[in-house]
Amino acid sequence: MRRKWVVLVAATMVAATACSGQSEGERGEVAAPPSDPAKVSGEITVLTNRTDQISDGTLKKYADEFGKVYPRVKVKFEGLTDYEGETKIRMNTENYGDVLLIPNSLSIEQYPNFFAPLGEAGELSKKFDYTDHATVDGKVYGLSNIGVANGFVYNKAVWAKAGITDWPATPEEFVADLETIKSKTDAVPYYTNYKDGWPLTNWTNGIGSPECDPGAYDSLATTEKPWSEGSDLYAIDKLLYTIVDRELAEPDPTTTNWEDSKSQIGTGKVASMWLGSWAISQTRAAAEAAGENPDDLGFMPFPGQKDGKFCSVLRPDYQYAVNTHSDKKAAARAWIDWYITKSGQSAAEGSISSVKGAPLPDTLEAFSDNDVTLIPQHQRNKAEIDGIDKASEIGITSQQYRQKLVDVARGAADGDMDSYFAELNGKWAEARQTLGG
Numbered sequence: 001m002r003r004k005w006v007v008l009v010a011a012t013m014v015a016a017t018a019c020s021g022q023s024e025g026e027r028g029e030v031a032a033p034p035s036d037p038a039k040v041s042g043e044i045t046v047l048t049n050r051t052d053q054i055s056d057g058t059l060k061k062y063a064d065e066f067g068k069v070y071p072r073v074k075v076k077f078e079g080l081t082d083y084e085g086e087t088k089i090r091m092n093t094e095n096y097g098d099v100l101l102i103p104n105s106l107s108i109e110q111y112p113n114f115f116a117p118l119g120e121a122g123e124l125s126k127k128f129d130y131t132d133h134a135t136v137d138g139k140v141y142g143l144s145n146i147g148v149a150n151g152f153v154y155n156k157a158v159w160a161k162a163g164i165t166d167w168p169a170t171p172e173e174f175v176a177d178l179e180t181i182k183s184k185t186d187a188v189p190y191y192t193n194y195k196d197g198w199p200l201t202n203w204t205n206g207i208g209s210p211e212c213d214p215g216a217y218d219s220l221a222t223t224e225k226p227w228s229e230g231s232d233l234y235a236i237d238k239l240l241y242t243i244v245d246r247e248l249a250e251p252d253p254t255t256t257n258w259e260d261s262k263s264q265i266g267t268g269k270v271a272s273m274w275l276g277s278w279a280i281s282q283t284r285a286a287a288e289a290a291g292e293n294p295d296d297l298g299f300m301p302f303p304g305q306k307d308g309k310f311c312s313v314l315r316p317d318y319q320y321a322v323n324t325h326s327d328k329k330a331a332a333r334a335w336i337d338w339y340i341t342k343s344g345q346s347a348a349e350g351s352i353s354s355v356k357g358a359p360l361p362d363t364l365e366a367f368s369d370n371d372v373t374l375i376p377q378h379q380r381n382k383a384e385i386d387g388i389d390k391a392s393e394i395g396i397t398s399q400q401y402r403q404k405l406v407d408v409a410r411g412a413a414d415g416d417m418d419s420y421f422a423e424l425n426g427k428w429a430e431a432r433q434t435l436g437g
Contacts (some may be wrong), residue, residue, distance in 0.1 A: 019095045031116040031322040031329040033337055038358065038376045041072035042328040044335060045425040047087065047097035049318070051079035052259070054435035058073060058183065062343050069338060071294065073331045084198065094325040098332040101318035102134065102142045104201070104397050115321040117327055118143060118287070120338075128315035128340070129354045133379055139219045147341045147350040148276035149364060150206045150302070154285050157296040159186045165236040167300045167310070171239045176302035178248040181271050191261050191270040194253030194406055198400030202275055203236050204396050206311040207377060210235040212306035221381040222395075224432060233396075234421070237405060240274075241417045242408035253406055262286035266297065278317060280363040281350040294384030301372050312367065314374040316354065323386050392431035394424060 008355055014305040025400040034040045053059045054077055063133070078097060082088040087103050090096040091114060117139040118124065124140045125131045134142035158178070159165070162184040178189035193199035208216040209232070216232045226233045250256060250270075262279075264270040266287030274280070279301060282295035301310040320340070322332040339345065346353040350363035360368060367374070380386075394401050401424070407413035408420050415423075 015159045016425065028324065029116055029329060031118055031326075031333040033119075034330045035215055035335050037070045037071070037423075040070055040330050041335050042331045043074040043075050043076060044098040044328045044331045045078055046335065047090075048085075049080060049083035049101060051081055054079040062339065062345065063358075065334060065343065066338050070331070070334050070343075073334060075335055082251040089219070093126060094323070096323055096399060097359050098326040098328050099335055100321060100323065102321050105319070107390065108134070108136060108382050109386070111136050111321075112139075112324075114324055115141040116142075116276070116324045116326070117141055120320065127356060129356055130319075133316050133320050134242060134321075134380075142315035142321040143336060144319045144339060144354045146317045146346045146349075147354055148278055148280060148317045149314050149352065150202065150204070150209065150276055151274070151312055152155050152272045152302075153275050153279050154272040154299045154300055155187070155265055155268050155270070155296055156298045156337060157293070158185055158268045161185050167174070168303040169305050169310075170317075171242070172233065174239065175246065175248070178243060178271070179246065182248060185268075185271070186365055187268055187269045187271045188250050188264075189248040190250075191256065191264065191273045192240075192244065192249050192253050192406055193254040193256050193258055193261055193273065194250075194403060196258040199258065199273070199275060200240075200402040200406070201397055202401045203402060205276065205315055206236055206302055206313055207232045208345065208375055209302035209311050210304045211310070212304075212311035212373060212375060214378050217377050217379055218381040221384045224429045226428055227421035227424045236302075237402070237421070238417065239303075240402065241405055242407050245417070247425070250390070253410065263290055266290055266294075267292050270297070276317065277364060278349065278351050291403045301367070309371055309373050311373045311375055312353070313377045315377045316367050317351075342387075366430050386427065387435055391434055392427040394427055428430060 013188045048059065050059065059077050066075060066406050083101065084103055087096060111134065121141055123140050128143055129147060130144045131140045134140055158181060162181040166179050168177050180251060181187060181189045198359055208214055211232055223231065223295065227237065228234055233367055261270060261273065262283045263286045265273060266283050267290045268272070280297060280299050284297045287297055288294045301312040301386055320336045326332055341355055342390055346360065350361040352358065352361060389396050405420060408415050408417070
């Protein structure tokens with residue numbers, strides 16, 4: 001489960017409210033790793049989007065193991081089905097848990113308003129990957145548990161039934177393959193997960209894959225019209241638009257359901273979904289629960305090649321942070337460090353550990369076998385890009401603009417791809433000009 005919300009007027013309200021008062025926890029206090037587990041105590045609340053792991057007891061098992069190391073700390077979980085939306089409301093107060101996942105649309109310069117610094121970037125970057133994605137003025141405010149490669153989860157049995165065994169190398173080949181699946185099988189070729197919304201935001205995480213360019217995201221700061229032919233955003237959003245426009249997605253996007261989609265792709269009712277590599281293990285588990293072969297679920301990169309090779313962006317998943325108002329910072333930090341380095345969660349779910357030097361999981365064996373190049377998505381200009389994005393009121397990491405893209409493609413909103421891209425380009429260019437770009 002994943003993702004994102006638009007930080008516009010709401011973010012301003014949140015920032016003002018969060019700065020207006022303090023709880024027993026001292027705002028700005030470093031949440032340092034505790035040196036003696038016996039001296040750490042208290043009950044902490046961990047906000048999570050993994051409601052499935054609460055109901056199946058997985059998180060309780062982790063908490064029980066954690067308790068063997070930190071016997072005086074009690075961990076309580078609060079599962080939020082609409083994590084982004086519900087967290088946004090919670091962050092209008094100081095009561096947003098002791099540990100939480102940093103909402104992806106929160107501007108990085110706002111991190112110090114809400115989260116306690118975890119340490120100096122120079123030190124933490126020696127142990128963990130992706131710290132640059134949560135670093136402000138040399139301090140790190142969030143640590144990711146896992147890294148995520150981006151691509152399509154797909155049902156190999158369905159694709160094989162349609163006579164397709166090779167990965168498509170261009171967007172046009174991908175669309176043609178979906179048309180073949182539609183004509184030769186009963187499966188829905190592509191599933192948007194439009195209603196839950198957050199899966200649509202994952203398309204932005206693919207910026208860098210089409211041109212195999214780690215700096216593609218950073219270039220948004222200096223690009224006047226990102227939705228122009230030749231850019232990654234154009235390639236990404238054109239592909240999604242074309243899939244929907246050619247009726248290769250589910251008939252009624254307003255009725256999609258994330259949890260159900262895992263079972264649908266696991267049982268071959270759906271052929272493909274664009275997601276992070278974290279979803280491989282979840283969809284395989286759904287297939288196995290339905291009595292199907294979990295090995296039918298595979299993962300393929302964005303349909304594009306550079307010098308004959310595919311590329312996939314590797315970036316952090318949600319980052320864990322400590323509420324700056326928490327009065328249990330030591331216990332909160334203890335949980336984060338233990339969960340990332342000792343719980344074994346990343347290996348259990350076939351994910352890429354954020355601990356430096358960790359090997360790729362078996363779930364990405366196909367990437368290794370096919371020499372897929374894993375590239376970072378540099379975000380050195382994230383603060384500037386966040387500013388442009390906020391001023392433009394587009395929300396490139398939110399779900400709304402892509403929901404409208406889907407609506408335009410399916411005829412539920414006025415316009416066509418060219419007119420919508422022109423609208424987005426106009427808003428972006430105006431925002432850059434307003435900000436002096």
